[in-house]
Amino acid sequence: MSAYILRRLVSAIAVMAMVGAFVFLLLRLAPGDPAAIIAGRNATAEIIANIREQLGLNAPLPVQFIHWVRQMLGGDFGISIFSGRPVLELISQRLEPTISLAILTMMFSVSVGVSFGVVAAWRSGRLVDRLLAAFSALGYSVPVFVVGYFLVYFLAIRTHWLPVQGYVQINQGLGLWFVHLILPTLALSLGFIAFIARVTRASMLEVISEDYIRTAAAKGASSYSILFHHALKNAGVPILTVIGISFAYLIGGVVLTETVFNIPGIGRLVVDAINNRDYPIIQSVLILTSGLYVLINLAVDLAYSLIDPRIRY
Amino acid sequence: MTITRREIIKAGLAAGTALSMPTILRAQTPDDARTVRWVASNVFVFDPIISVTAGYHAYQIYDTLFALDSKGMPQPQMVGKWSLSEDKKTYTFQLREGLTFHDGSPVTAADCVASIRRWSQVDSGGKLIMAIVKDISKENEKTFTITLNEPLPLLIPLLASSGGYYLAIMREKDATLPPTEQVTANIGSGPFKFNNALANPGVSFTYDRNEQYIPRQEPADGYAGGKVAKVDRVVWRVISDQQTAVAALQAGEVDFLATPPSDLYPLIESDPNLALENVNESGRVMFVSMNFLQSPFDNAKARQAMLHLIDQEAIMLAAGFNPKYFRPVKSIFGNSTPYSNDENTGWYKKGGDPEKAKQLFQEAGYTDEKVVILQSTDWPTASKAAEYLAFTLRKIGVNAELAPSDWGGVAKRRANKGPIEDGGWNIYVNDWTDAELDNPISVPLFRANGADAFFGWPKNDQYEVLRAKWVKIETLQERKALAREMQSLAWDFVSNVMLGQYFEPIARRKSLTGLVHFHAAYWPMWNMQKASA
Numbered sequence: 092m093s094a095y096i097l098r099r100l101v102s103a104i105a106v107m108a109m110v111g112a113f114v115f116l117l118l119r120l121a122p123g124d125p126a127a128i129i130a131g132r133n134a135t136a137e138i139i140a141n142i143r144e145q146l147g148l149n150a151p152l153p154v155q156f157i158h159w160v161r162q163m164l165g166g167d168f169g170i171s172i173f174s175g176r177p178v179l180e181l182i183s184q185r186l187e188p189t190i191s192l193a194i195l196t197m198m199f200s201v202s203v204g205v206s207f208g209v210v211a212a213w214r215s216g217r218l219v220d221r222l223l224a225a226f227s228a229l230g231y232s233v234p235v236f237v238v239g240y241f242l243v244y245f246l247a248i249r250t251h252w253l254p255v256q257g258y259v260q261i262n263q264g265l266g267l268w269f270v271h272l273i274l275p276t277l278a279l280s281l282g283f284i285a286f287i288a289r290v291t292r293a294s295m296l297e298v299i300s301e302d303y304i305r306t307a308a309a310k311g312a313s314s315y316s317i318l319f320h321h322a323l324k325n326a327g328v329p330i331l332t333v334i335g336i337s338f339a340y341l342i343g344g345v346v347l348t349e350t351v352f353n354i355p356g357i358g359r360l361v362v363d364a365i366n367n368r369d370y371p372i373i374q375s376v377l378i379l380t381s382g383l384y385v386l387i388n389l390a391v392d393l394a395y396s397l398i399d400p401r402i403r404y
Numbered sequence: 405m406t407i408t409r410r411e412i413i414k415a416g417l418a419a420g421t422a423l424s425m426p427t428i429l430r431a432q433t434p435d436d437a438r439t440v441r442w443v444a445s446n447v448f449v450f451d452p453i454i455s456v457t458a459g460y461h462a463y464q465i466y467d468t469l470f471a472l473d474s475k476g477m478p479q480p481q482m483v484g485k486w487s488l489s490e491d492k493k494t495y496t497f498q499l500r501e502g503l504t505f506h507d508g509s510p511v512t513a514a515d516c517v518a519s520i521r522r523w524s525q526v527d528s529g530g531k532l533i534m535a536i537v538k539d540i541s542k543e544n545e546k547t548f549t550i551t552l553n554e555p556l557p558l559l560i561p562l563l564a565s566s567g568g569y570y571l572a573i574m575r576e577k578d579a580t581l582p583p584t585e586q587v588t589a590n591i592g593s594g595p596f597k598f599n600n601a602l603a604n605p606g607v608s609f610t611y612d613r614n615e616q617y618i619p620r621q622e623p624a625d626g627y628a629g630g631k632v633a634k635v636d637r638v639v640w641r642v643i644s645d646q647q648t649a650v651a652a653l654q655a656g657e658v659d660f661l662a663t664p665p666s667d668l669y670p671l672i673e674s675d676p677n678l679a680l681e682n683v684n685e686s687g688r689v690m691f692v693s694m695n696f697l698q699s700p701f702d703n704a705k706a707r708q709a710m711l712h713l714i715d716q717e718a719i720m721l722a723a724g725f726n727p728k729y730f731r732p733v734k735s736i737f738g739n740s741t742p743y744s745n746d747e748n749t750g751w752y753k754k755g756g757d758p759e760k761a762k763q764l765f766q767e768a769g770y771t772d773e774k775v776v777i778l779q780s781t782d783w784p785t786a787s788k789a790a791e792y793l794a795f796t797l798r799k800i801g802v803n804a805e806l807a808p809s810d811w812g813g814v815a816k817r818r819a820n821k822g823p824i825e826d827g828g829w830n831i832y833v834n835d836w837t838d839a840e841l842d843n844p845i846s847v848p849l850f851r852a853n854g855a856d857a858f859f860g861w862p863k864n865d866q867y868e869v870l871r872a873k874w875v876k877i878e879t880l881q882e883r884k885a886l887a888r889e890m891q892s893l894a895w896d897f898v899s900n901v902m903l904g905q906y907f908e909p910i911a912r913r914k915s916l917t918g919l920v921h922f923h924a925a926y927w928p929m930w931n932m933q934k935a936s937a
Contacts, residue, residue: 123812127819129449131457132811132834133568135848135858136819138526142454145584173448174605175588184604243651255651256643350645353652355607359644363606366782367448368812 169371208291230285335391466572466592470564478564513542567840709764715756
């Protein structure tokens with residue numbers, strides 16, 4: 092297994108290097124000029140040219156690329172063109188909100204989504220199954236910003252139960268941290284619950300028609316035991332895959348949710364950086380998130396062997 | 405296991421308490437009435453000499469030698485006394501007593517001299533001063549002089565100007581950095597101190613009251629007068645979604661919203677706790693620049709056609725401005741400056757004159773070539789104005805084509821002087837602070853010196869001769885007369901076409917009062933106060 096893990100880690104580095112090179116070139120070839128944005132709408136061409144020179148943007152592309160690669164190999168992610176702050180500092184400020192939102196969303200979505208999926212499979216074709224199917228269709232099709240504004244209106248503006256927006260760091264109080272994340276978690280979870288519920292239902296339907304399930308029922312096992320101990324464990328591999336993909340997606344930043352609830356996460360950091368052409372931030376975030384993607388997928392692959400002993404690496 | 409009714413009630417009460425926690429915690433914050441939560445756009449550059457956009461942040465922490473009052477007149481601010489020699493060439497400035505930087509060091513004449521030198525490398529007004537300066541030097545710790553080779557009646561207004569690159573007084577060690585290297589220490593001598601430890605770019609910035617600041621005794625008047633910080637802290641939050649920002653204002657999570665979207669004005673006006681207030685009384689002027697180097701606008705007739713074509717009211721409505729908050733502009737000097745006038749404005753007609761425009765395009769020899777309009781899609785009003793302009797041009801047979809991109813793309817492309825085939829352009833929409841249109845020397849928009857002019861590169865030698873006279877004139881009346889002469893020419897060769905003047909009221913909770921009104925771009929944090937919740 093260790094050889095497998097090593098291979099995957101090496102592939103992660105290769106993926107990060109390819110993403111880095113691709114993003115570097117793409118950004119430089121895309122229209123836009125950070126110097127012009129820094130200088131402002133009413134700056135003259137002379138001022139813009141001076142700033143461009145200062146930022147080193149006039150150097151030939153290969154020279155800029157080599158300089159950047161050297162920086163990265165030395166573990167230096169560079170300085171934000173705009174704020175003048177180290178990119179790693181800016182990213183670390185944004186990691187906590189993103190990870191907090193991702194973990195809460197996954198905890199809520201998995202517990203509700205899997206339960207819904209199991210119940211839907213158990214009561215396949217009946218009213219509960221149909222209601223859950225309708226809920227899933229709704230969860231897929233309603234955009235997160237619609238759900239978000241709806242929740243804000245009823246749970247924040249009308250009732251003042253929850254805050255409209257913002258994020259409070261966990262070290263400023265667990266209660267405040269949690270209440271600021273309730274609405275974004277609910278808004279974001281709707282789609283994931285629907286997704287996980289449908290995959291769980293499909294996977295469970297395959298399993299509960301197996302002979303060993305019938306045997307367990309014949310031996311007098313309870314419905315709970317059959318569903319959650321015998322069936323769910325064997326239906327777990329595709330569900331785990333979906334959870335892994337969803338978590339990796341969430342770690343990459345969920346721009347719409349972060350925007351609607353003013354959560355200062357990774358997604359907004361990247362969008363702001365793209366609008367400003369803040370190259371060091373965009374490059375660094377994309378490289379790091381690509382690495383995270385690979386690592387999360389690796390963790391999911393390793394988890395397969397825990398729920399299914401037949402899988403070996 | 406059985407659950408009793410009593411246990412259900414207990415659980416319900418516990419859940420209710422947990423859900424209402426934010427409200428309870430907000431009410432218990434001890435300094436809530438001394439903290440203003442302020443929503444404005446992100447601060448991404450901190451040095452006002454690097455970018456004019458830094459002014460919104462910098463105006464709170466860096467003080468100025470002079471400042472413009474609410475009538476646009478320069479008044480001493482950091483300067484206590486000043487005098488002019490008999491030959492009108494030497495200015496002597498003495499700083500007020502007790503001025504200190506936020507790091508505790510005193511403000512000295514050397515700091516002022518270094519700041520003036522740095523500012524004058526980027527600002528057109530500063531460059532003008534340096535072009536005729538003989539010496540700028542400190543006399544003693546609190547006194548410095550500016551000696552010129554010839555009189556410059558505009559010197560004090562140029563030092564006081566809040567438009568463009570304003571003269572922020574920094575520590576000498578910061579001000580000796582090249583103007584292209586950003587000062588990020590954020591240490592000024594103004595009424596608010598930047599809290600570097602709490603700065604979170606893209607999220608929030610915190611400004612604390614400078615307890616050492618000694619305000620002038622006069623009442624606040626525009627950017628002049630006493631800058632009294634009446635709150636302990638201002639937390640500047642960045643909320644990128646406007647709908648969310650307004651919701652936060654309604655819920656009492658923030659007190660001030662710098663630029664609420666105009667489509668939500670009715671919602672704000674209907675809320676008994678909220679108010680719209682037009683603090684920037686001069687607003688901004690939206691205009692169209694045309695490329696003098698490329699056909700068809702290399703021909704004056706085609707540019708005149710644009711002047712006749714534009715229906716200012718229709719285009720401002722199409723751009724999404726509220727009719728209560730815009731008005732037409734007929735003067736190159738805007739609406740709110742002393743030089744605004746009606747010289748040679750016969751072209752203005754409510755509803756525009758498309759027939760006349762069509763005829764002028766024909767006289768210009770227009771033959772269906774493509775007219776590319778740069779459209780900044782991340783600037784909604786300018787984007788919609790560009791769309792409407794394209795629609796209007798197509799209606800009179802002009803082959804208008806939109807080139808959409810974000811502002812970053814427009815900013816890069818507008819610098820391209822080449823033909824359309826090589827990525828050039830014909831028209832783009834921009835705006836300018838109306839109050840700044842009082843200064844044809846510092847504001848690049850007034851230039852018509854070809855390659856050195858603003859994007860579009862207008863050229864008219866006769867106009868440039870008149871513009872050069874501006875700095876020599878001593879009296880307001882003479883400058884007003886010159887303004888008329890300049891405008892008469894300007895509306896003949898047509899460097900830009902005005903779309904309208906617009907105002908952006910701020911939205912505030914009614915508990916926040918005392919906001920300073922002004923005629924420029926930056927919202928001052930001083931003087932405002934907040935009633936207890």
